[in-house]
Amino acid sequence: MKTVLSKITIISERLLKDDLIDLIKEVGAAGFTLTAVEGEGSRGVRAGDWEGRNVMIETLVSEANADRILVMLNERFMESYAVVAWVTEVAVLRGDKFLGEI
Numbered sequence: 001m002k003t004v005l006s007k008i009t010i011i012s013e014r015l016l017k018d019d020l021i022d023l024i025k026e027v028g029a030a031g032f033t034l035t036a037v038e039g040e041g042s043r044g045v046r047a048g049d050w051e052g053r054n055v056m057i058e059t060l061v062s063e064a065n066a067d068r069i070l071v072m073l074n075e076r077f078m079e080s081y082a083v084v085a086w087v088t089e090v091a092v093l094r095g096d097k098f099l100g101e102i
Contacts, residue, residue: 007059
């Protein structure tokens with residue numbers, strides 16, 4: 001049986017990795033996936049040797065907690081850092097495993 005959840009994808013400069021993980025845990029997400037990524041966007045290429053690769057963090061949460069994460073990202077990081085985030089609706093097997101939220 002499948003459950004519909006929200007997948008939050010956040011790409012940011014590596015400097016924010018620990019803060020973003022803390023934010024996700026603060027909302028009560030059951031877990032996350034972290035990947036080193038590189039690419040180019042409105043701020044140019046972001047993968048230099050000095051600052052390291054960007055990070056992509058993905059987590060599965062309820063729609064309400066996805067909204068909370070987006071609000072918190074906007075309040076804490078969007079104005080001062082290179083951060084992009086989006087939400088995708090996904091159908092997940094064993095979805096109850098990801099709803100250990102607060």
